[in-house]
Amino acid sequence: MVEIAKLKTVGIKNVFSREEEFSDWLVENIELLEEKIGVELEDIEREYQIGSYFADILARDTNSGAMVIIENQFGKTNHDHLGKILTYASGVDAKIIVWIAEKFSDEHKQALNWLNENTGQDLGFFGFEVKAVKIGNSPYAIDFDIVVMPNQWRKISRSAVERLGPRQETYLSLWNKVLKEYGKSNLRPRPQYRMVFGSGVSNVQYEWRIWGDRFAVGIYIGKPSPEENERIQKCLMEHIEEIARVLAVSSEDIKWEDPLGTTRGSKRMSVYYRLENSPFEMDERGRNELAKRLALEMKKLEKATKKILQKCH
Secondary structure, eight states: OOOOOOEEEEOGGGTOSSHHHHHHHHHHTTHHHHHHHTOOEEEEEEEEEETTEEEEEEEEETTTOOEEEEEEEEEEOOHHHHHHHHHHHHHHTOSEEEEEEEEOOHHHHHHHHHHHHHSOTTOEEEEEEEEEEEETTSOOEEEEEEEEOOGGGSSOOHHHHHTSOHHHHHHHHHHHHHHHHHTOTTSOOOSSSEEEEEEEETTEEEEEEEETTEEEEEEEEOOSSHHHHHHHHHHHHHTHHHHHHHHTSOGGGEEEEOOTTOSSOOEEEEEEEEOSSOTTTOOHHHHHHHHHHHHHHHHHHHHHHHHHHHHHO
């Protein structure tokens, strides 16, 4: 007879002695939370000071640039932590607010749902219950259950899609396909011409852009200072022949640009590709093929530059 082990669930404080220890672990394993929320996070900071208080974790949504607050709590939710997340969110103008506890009271679920229903569409409150689980004598694993999620973070509703224009609908559909092809279907696509994701280097992103009858894959360098951006640009340029070889293009095809509207000397490296038709003129089959091509070219770019970026930063 097959032996089947029992699943054991315990409170998170049976695994971590302090909330600070859990926060440190969460930063090291932030991808678990990213998958639940549907965003990639960068610029992650612990114990970020906001006035005379300290937020457990502050981060930035890689794709939108929005600030993210994450507050952890052992035990059952209380009014003190509800006040904290509101104070921290207002202090940094956060757009994504995540409250993690072992148990959510009905009153605090209701409070977060009320906030989601009565604040702007760009603001979202999440509630997660966290627990530790193990099978037999295995090590503990940490699991998160979503108890509150803003409606706009779910797949866009039919009524919401109907409010989008034809071009926005096309972008949204295309990025859904591209992210699925690329293996990043946990990210939220946006109804716009540009889609980005983290490179593993803070404030440096891989990006797709598409408009008219062409698209581009590239790297956006948006460090806090012009000097940092120029240093990374120079480092990448020193490897330009190697990068071009992996991309199967000439080094002259790799373009360097100063993005419009930047106030900190951001830099952009791009490779442009022509299309026979714009995605707005393509049928579904054509957009499926385009999504595969966008994913393929980005995979080549990431392969060509991932290790170089790690050295350059």
